[in-house]
Amino acid sequence: xxxxxxxxxxxxxxxxxxxxxxxxxxxxxxxxxxxxxxxxxxxxxxxxxxx
Numbered sequence: 001x002x003x004x005x006x007x008x009x010x011x012x013x014x015x016x017x018x019x020x021x022x023x024x025x026x027x028x029x030x031x032x033x034x035x036x037x038x039x040x041x042x043x044x045x046x047x048x049x050x051x
Contacts, residue, residue, distance in 0.1 A: 004024070011017055 006024075008019075
């Protein structure tokens with residue numbers, strides 16, 4: 001990646017707060033998320049139900 005966006009939201013106007021520390025770490029790309037999600041859907045949502 002060549003860029004990053006950082007967004008910070010605080011409390012309502014007039015409320016004071018302190019910002020002590022922050023860090024930025026790289027999170028590895030999750031390339032198999034769709035296959036993993038589909039496997040969970042098959043296992044849990046498309047299962048037989050017994051009452």
